[in-house]
Amino acid sequence: xxxxxxxxxxxxxxxxxxxxxxxxxxxxxxxxxxxxxxxxxxxxxxxxxxxxxxxxxxxxxxxxxxxxxxxxxxxxxxxxxxxxxxxxxxxxxxxxxxxxxxxxxxxxxxxxxxxxxxxxxxxxxxxxxxxxxxxxxxxxxxxxxxxxxxxxxxxxxxxxxxxxxxxxxxxxxxxxxxxxxxxxxxxxxxxxxxxxxxxxxxxxxxxxxxxxxxxxxxxxxxxxxxxxxxxxxxxxxxxxxxxxxxxxxxxxxxxxxxxxxxxxxxxxxxxxxxxxxxxxxxxxxxxxxxxxxxxxxxxxxxxxxxxxxxxxxxxxxxxxxxxxxxxxxxxxxxxxxxxxxxxxxxxxxxxxxxxxxxxxxxxxxxxxxxxxxxxxxxxxxxxxxxxxxxxxxxxxxxxxxxxxxxxxxxxxxxxxxxxxxxxxxxxxxxxxxxxxxxxxxxxxxxxxxxxxxxxxxxxxxxxxxxxxxxxxxxxxxxxxxxxxxxxxxxxxxxxxxxxxxxxxxxxxxxxxxxxxxx
Amino acid sequence: xxxxxxxxxxxxxxxxxxxxxxxxxxxxxxxxxxxxxxxxxxxxxxxxxxxxxxxxxxxxxxxxxxxxxxxxxxxxxxxxxxxxxxxxxxxxxxxxxxxxxxxxxxxxxxxxxxxxxxxxxxxxxxxxxxxxxxxxxxxxxxxxxxxxxxxxxxxxxxxxxxxxxxxxxxxxxxxxxxxxxxxxxxxxxxxxxxxxxxxxxxxxxxxxxxx
Numbered sequence: 062x063x064x065x066x067x068x069x070x071x072x073x074x075x076x077x078x079x080x081x082x083x084x085x086x087x088x089x090x091x092x093x094x095x096x097x098x099x100x101x102x103x104x105x106x107x108x109x110x111x112x113x114x115x116x117x118x119x120x121x122x123x124x125x126x127x128x129x130x131x132x133x134x135x136x137x138x139x140x141x142x143x144x145x146x147x148x149x150x151x152x153x154x155x156x157x158x159x160x161x162x163x164x165x166x167x168x169x170x171x172x173x174x175x176x177x178x179x180x181x182x183x184x185x186x187x188x189x190x191x192x193x194x195x196x197x198x199x200x201x202x203x204x205x206x207x208x209x210x211x212x213x214x215x216x217x218x219x220x221x222x223x224x225x226x227x228x229x230x231x232x233x234x235x236x237x238x239x240x241x242x243x244x245x246x247x248x249x250x251x252x253x254x255x256x257x258x259x260x261x262x263x264x265x266x267x268x269x270x271x272x273x274x275x276x277x278x279x280x281x282x283x284x285x286x287x288x289x290x291x292x293x294x295x296x297x298x299x300x301x302x303x304x305x306x307x308x309x310x311x312x313x314x315x316x317x318x319x320x321x322x323x324x325x326x327x328x329x330x331x332x333x334x335x336x337x338x339x340x341x342x343x344x345x346x347x348x349x350x351x352x353x354x355x356x357x358x359x360x361x362x363x364x365x366x367x368x369x370x371x372x373x374x375x376x377x378x379x380x381x382x383x384x385x386x387x388x389x390x391x392x393x394x395x396x397x398x399x400x401x402x403x404x405x406x407x408x409x410x411x412x413x414x415x416x417x418x419x420x421x422x423x424x425x426x427x428x429x430x431x432x433x434x435x436x437x438x439x440x441x442x443x444x445x446x447x448x449x450x451x452x453x454x455x456x457x458x459x460x461x462x463x464x465x466x467x468x469x470x471x472x473x474x475x476x477x478x479x480x481x482x483x484x485x486x487x488x489x490x491x492x493x494x495x496x497x498x499x500x501x502x503x504x505x506x507x508x509x510x511x512x513x514x515x516x517x518x519x520x521x522x523x524x525x526x527x528x529x530x531x532x533x534x535x536x537x538x539x540x541x542x543x544x545x546x547x548x549x550x551x552x553x554x555x556x557x558x559x560x561x562x563x564x565x566x567x568x569x570x571x572x573x574x575x576x577x578x579x
Numbered sequence: 580x581x582x583x584x585x586x587x588x589x590x591x592x593x594x595x596x597x598x599x600x601x602x603x604x605x606x607x608x609x610x611x612x613x614x615x616x617x618x619x620x621x622x623x624x625x626x627x628x629x630x631x632x633x634x635x636x637x638x639x640x641x642x643x644x645x646x647x648x649x650x651x652x653x654x655x656x657x658x659x660x661x662x663x664x665x666x667x668x669x670x671x672x673x674x675x676x677x678x679x680x681x682x683x684x685x686x687x688x689x690x691x692x693x694x695x696x697x698x699x700x701x702x703x704x705x706x707x708x709x710x711x712x713x714x715x716x717x718x719x720x721x722x723x724x725x726x727x728x729x730x731x732x733x734x735x736x737x738x739x740x741x742x743x744x745x746x747x748x749x750x751x752x753x754x755x756x757x758x759x760x761x762x763x764x765x766x767x768x769x770x771x772x773x774x775x776x777x778x779x780x781x782x783x784x785x786x787x788x789x790x
Contacts, residue, residue, distance in 0.1 A: 369668070388610075
């Protein structure tokens with residue numbers, strides 16, 4: 062099959078094409094002439110071959126040229142006797158038609174070739190794409206395999222971690238049923254997996270159980286993370302304190318899929334905490350006793366006054382009774398006063414006892430102004446004795462603060478005694494002690510104890526709240542350190558600022574009931 | 580001889596900052612038949628006018644503002660020197676010594692025995708009564724003495740020195756009869772009949788005879 066590129070053919074120069082046409086006609090002319098020498102009946106068909114060849118190689122134009130040339134050759138070549146113009150015109154028309162057909166055929170073939178080329182090109186492209194896609198798939202598959210391996214590895218690692226971390230871990234289903242527990246859990250409780258899954262509650266201390274279950278059921282409904290402390294039974298029967306925390310895993314709609322929980326052993330922490338608390342409260346008590354010691358005279362006076370009144374009233378009443386006739390109105394009045402003053406002495410004693418004993422810290426909502434007034438009853442006589450002018454500015458309608466009354470009194474007493482000491486050293490100006498209360502934005506009540514005493518120099522001011530730092534010859538150096546720790550334990554702050562004039566101001570801010578930590 | 584101290588009833592003043600103590604003292608002192616007036620501070624007491632009647636002051640040592648001892652010092656400088664009984668919640672010895680040296684009648688520690696206070700009050704009032712009557716008597720004698728003429732005062736001075744009429748006449752350079760009349764006037768104006776009485780009066784008046 063003859064392969065040729067039509068586009069190349071058409072790109073051939075027109076001259077060459079027409080030259081080929083002319084040459085092929087000339088060749089046919091010579092060959093036909095030669096053949097006619099051999100046998101005179103030789104046909105003129107070779108001319109047709111020249112036309113077909115010209116049209117094939119050169120196209121329609123050279124085909125026409127070849128037709129015209131052969132027609133002319135046939136017409137003019139001897140023997141002239143056979144010359145017939147009509148025959149030659151038919152020959153020319155047939156030649157031109159043949160050229161046209163060939164041209165058409167050539168064009169069709171070229172179009173076919175083009176279509177084939179295009180198809181092949183597309184095929185190649187598509188094959189390339191497919192190959193690339195295949196390559197990608199292969200990479201993806203191998204990556205996935207690697208990932209799967211890594212996942213399997215990390216899963217087994219995770220499992221190892223979960224089983225060996227020094228914490229008990231577990232998963233609970235939305236309905237509250239236990240779904241998974243780690244090895245630690247089983248080791249600690251000494252239960253089998255079946256036992257544990259069936260009734261995990263059995264490890265909780267009976268005293269803690271009702272509280273724990275109530276809180277947990279609330280959290281199950283509210284979907285809030287849960288945190289609680291409870292005692293859990295160890296395999297040997299000993300109960301230890303645990304911090305139990307649970308967080309829900311939610312889907313996009315906010316439905317709970319699972320709860321994840323951990324139980325961490327905090328027994329040692331708890332013990333240390335208790336010991337620390339005991340030590341702290343013992344220290345605070347010692348400091349309290351020290352302050353009380355400084356105020357003994359004041360306190361004695363405070364008890365002695367009502368006592369003296371009781372004795373005097375009783376004696377007076379006896380005398381009114383002994384009168385002739387007895388004055389019962391006076392006696393009644395005297396006895397009424399005895400009851401009143403006796404109670405007053407009792408109250409003072411109760412307050413002192415409360416301050417001296419080392420009780421549990423009990424926080425109740427307190428009116429700060431009342432607490433200050435109560436504290437002042439201890440300090441007031443002492444203030445008077447030192448000629449200190451006491452000014453109070455209490456803000457009315459202050460919100461209540463949740464606090465331990467005794468501890469708060471201790472702090473205030475400490476601040477008062479400090480102010481008193483500072484004021485006692487002043488001789489050349491009025492000794493003024495101002496106590497103010499106000500609302501401290503946004504959520505605290507503030508107490509300010511301001512004195513016109515000798516003040517504190519800058520260097521010492523920084524160390525004022527440190528333990529065992531004191532400016533007093535007989536001071537323990539614990540008062541302010543303990544005061545600050547008490548206030549901070551209440552979520553508040555205690556600080557000191559020097560006054561514009563002489564002296565300093567101690568300020569204490571305590572969070573109010575709704576704002577602060579409970 | 581008139582004596583206001585014997586006519587008006589005695590008054591006890593109480594100064595204590597503690598209301599309960601004031602009330603109880605008020606009742607106790609009234610129960611023994613004495614008048615009482617109570618004050619919450621030294622300042623309040625000082626604004627009050629003191630009576631001519633015999634009186635005493637029951638005073639708390641430790642008070643806000645002016646203390647009891649400071650009030651005692653202030654009162655000592657005044658004409659009317661009222662006897663003071665101190666009461667205190669916790670009396671130390673130096674404090675009581677200071678109070679007693681400054682003339683306090685008694686220093687009682689609360690709570691005290693009622694007899695002790697009542698006795699002290701009685702004692703203080705007696706002391707004040709005596710002071711008042713002495714003062715009244717002296718005032719009367721002064722009045723009498725001031726009614727004498729200069730010459731009569733001279734005569735009186737010599738009489739209490741124990742001189743006879745003759746000696747006085749010689750000393751003053753007058754007649755014996757004149758001295759006798761003047762001496763009679765002195766005895767009449769000083770309202771006495773005996774020379775011994777006149778001598779006591781002169782002592783009380785602190786008269787140094789003119790020589």
